[in-house]
Amino acid sequence: MNWWHRLLHRNKMEEQLDKELQFHLEHHEAELISAGASPAEARRRARLTLGGPEQVKEECRGARGTLWIEDAWQDLRYALRTLRQKPGFAAVALLTLGLGIGATTLMFTLVNGVLLKPLPYPEPDQLVVVHGKTAEWNAELFGAQNVAYADFLDCQRASRSLDVAAVLFNGGTLSEPGEPEYVDFREISPELFSVLRIPLLHGRAFTPEEDKIGGSPVAILGYGFWQRHFAGSTDALGSSLTLDGKRYSIVGIAKEGFLLFGQEADLYTPVGQDSARFLRNRVAHPMRVVARLRPGSTLAQAQAEFSLLGRQLAEAYKDSNAGRTFVVQSFRPDVGDVRPILWLLLGAVGLVLLIACANVASLLLARAVSRERELAMRVALGATRGRLVRQCLTESAVLGLAGGALGVFVASFGVRPFVTFWPGALPRAEEVQFDWHVLLFAGAVSILSGLFFGLAPALRAPFKNLQQTLRAGMRSIAGGSRRLHGIFVISEIALAIILLVSAGMLGRTLLYLSSLDPGVDIHNVLVTRMALSPATLADPAKTRAAWKDVLGRARRLPGVQSIATVDTFPMREGDNEEAYSTTADMPPANKLPFALLTNASPDYLKVMGIPLRRGRFFDDHDDLTNTQVVVIDEVLAQNAFGKEDPVGKRLWIPEMGYASNVFEIIGVVGHVRQWGLGGDDQAKVRAQIYYPFSQLPDSLVRRWSELMSIAVRTGTSPLSLVAPLRGELKGASNDQVLYEVHTMEQLADDSLAQQRFLLLLFGIFAALALGLACIGIYGVLAYLTNRRIPEIGVRIALGARPADVIWLVLRQSLGMILVGVALGSAAALGAAQVLRNLVQGMQSTSAVAFAVTIPILVFAAMFASFLPARRASRLDPVTALRQD
Amino acid sequence: MNQKTDLPQGTLDLLILKIAALGPVHGYAIAQRLEQVSKYVVQVPQGSLYPALHRLENRGLLAGDWKETETGREAKFYRLTRKGRAELETEAASWERLTQAIGLILGLSDGGAE
Known part of the structure; x- marks a missing residue:
């Protein structure tokens, strides 16, 4: 019998264990009776010799090696039962966690798709790009330098370590089929598709004969263009189109979703046919070069080879190539300035999640304290400390995972609208998908959150002074947890302050930037590109x-x-x-x-x-x-x-x-x-x-x-x-066509889209944080005040007025709020620095952002604590004093 | 002789295996035999007998079968598996060596040198 077998036949095994021990006891009794003992005496002695039947059974179960699973199962059912008992608590905790984990998962889905996923080509780690490099080139201003077509051809011929291909970005007017329109096309070297290892959907790639001046004009269609102009019919192959007055016959169709440098082109033509002068000299550098490492060669070898090729070309063509060399780099997706923004947002939702966890932790803690006597009872009945901690952690893991499931659900629906909502176009948006990385992340976050908010209540499980706990009424055991609760409230407030102040600063920045004079009168101006x-x-x-x-x-x-x-x-x-x-x-x-x-x-x-x-x-x-x-x-x-x-x-x-x-x-x-x-x-x-x-x-x-x-x-x-x-x-x-039509108003508006988007998100995060923090403060104070009912009863009986009682409760929360505000403000200064580095036009940290947002939080927090305070002030002292 | 000693660590398993080697036997019989065999010298904590039996079964050294006893009751009979027999032999041999070695040391005369 292996372990899962034993697990499956658990009930049968329990029965047999029972029977076996029963058999033993009966035999022993019979023997003792035959030796002259009274039946009662025999039973007593038999039991005494064997030991406590439950303990023996538990040890036998332990010997089976499946105890931990059984325990986990038991804990799981217990956890579900306790959650069902308090549906309000369960709902609040689940919603809080679902929101926190959902938002974090959503943001991670973006980070994963845009920043972490490799390029969508087979074996992407073998792909490299080749740039030109000279001392004069201002790469900071203009980005990496491209390569002259003639240089590319020489390198392609000479290279032993790389299979090289090149691309030229171009645009032109398509006059047939259909209405004239501007198309975005790429002139490519024929090897491009094979270097990327992307097969064509239909037809063939260009041949070397077609890649020469005078070669027959041929074109490959982009998938989207093919759908638009040929409705996805393969009749397109062999038919022709007219681009910039030249007729091309169509030989191939690219796969759906084939992107190069983040864009899907309408058409591809062979660059070698183009007789443009800037392709025939080494002074212009229009080609973007991609290459694949040949089997057995490394990036370092390729770099060494291309440095050498660069020096040889510089020798041979002093006029154009002196001081020019090549840089070989891994081919990475270019996502521009989205990278820091995405990490920033992931950090911000991480803060929201932390607040959510602190919230649930304080709720759980409140419950753990009121369950102290139940736990003490369990210890008295023989539960070990480890067993109790495990039980508490199981409960929080169940909560965490359920919240995580809810969060994944939320995120899976939210991610598409969010991507659409992104200002401008989110680079690599097509890569933003739910995959197992995302699920793994969500699972890990859920379990970590569960551990995070479950640990404090679990470790509080009573172990010392058992008798005292069992004997004590509720009123005597509030002391230790007050400090822990305080820590939760303080950290919630501090985290909320960070988000609030950030949102405030973004808002102020947006106001300031919107008020700037663009230098042009943006009203009633139409701007559009035009092709003659x-x-x-x-x-x-x-x-x-x-x-x-x-x-x-x-x-x-x-x-x-x-x-x-x-x-x-x-x-x-x-x-x-x-x-x-x-x-x-x-x-x-x-x-x-x-x-x-x-x-x-x-x-x-x-x-x-x-x-x-x-x-x-x-x-x-x-x-x-x-x-x-x-x-x-x-x-x-x-x-x-x-x-x-x-x-x-x-x-x-x-x-x-x-x-x-x-x-x-x-x-x-x-x-x-x-x-x-x-x-x-x-x-x-x-x-x-x-x-x-x-x-x-x-x-x-x-x-x-x-x-x-x-x-x-x-x-x-x-x-x-x-x-x-x-x-x-x-x-x-x-x-003649007009394309890329805008109004200046749109462009001015779009130029602030990123700031507006960030403000909106931070506003949402800050509102969430504020709401969560208030729920947390309310919960903690309601709980702590409840604990003090007898004390408050005494005070009222001794003549305290309602205002005194309210002040008593508010004073307690005010202390926590102020510490939270102080810590949060310090952290917000750091966050402000991060924002300034990432957001264009971000205004320097201003007292205004603090002065506006902090009172909002303090007021909301005081309001949340006022409710339990008022309830306490209306206590009937007689009932209060009778309460256990 | 009223003085009883506790079983040295690990010897309970060895004794159980030895008893089971004589033929299929149920838990209570093992307990009785243990006491008889050791002539009331060794205190066998009955509470730890059953966990030990289950552990040995779990390790595949014993196999349990439900059979009728002479009195017509159903009981769980433990028998030695092949793996159990091999374990018994190695454990018995090592016990032998250990007791001999200890006996040798304890048998040394005081002073050492003549």
């Missing part, structure tokens, strides 16, 4: 004419007050940063200050409502035949010229790509919060330079036009003009 007809882009003169035509047509639409072209505009992603100098003899490039460059047409100032401080803005005379001009903002004027008047002075901008890199400053305008209301003050680059589209050299017209936007000031609601604008601007060949 691909046919016009080949010729700069045609392109210029096309833009002029766009502006002219749009201006004639009813409701349009003014319109301008602009390459980047405030509070939206995408910016152009260049180094500038106020003298001709420039220091090295990495010593120069940077400014944000904006290319605009003359009406831009009017559209955006940016104030002109000095001089003038561009007009139609600033063309290629006249002096190259720029307009600067107040920040640059202050940084570069101090109190001098900048108008008429000159700026040198070395990387502009113009024939001459010197520009005359013709005006100064107000500063615009390019980085959003929250982000601008701390931004690394704030100074701004505007330069006219009409002076853009021919060589740059195409590239600039591919990324151009238009900004429109409207007399009516901006979004109502989208359809008329689309219709008016679609061009003669019906292939």
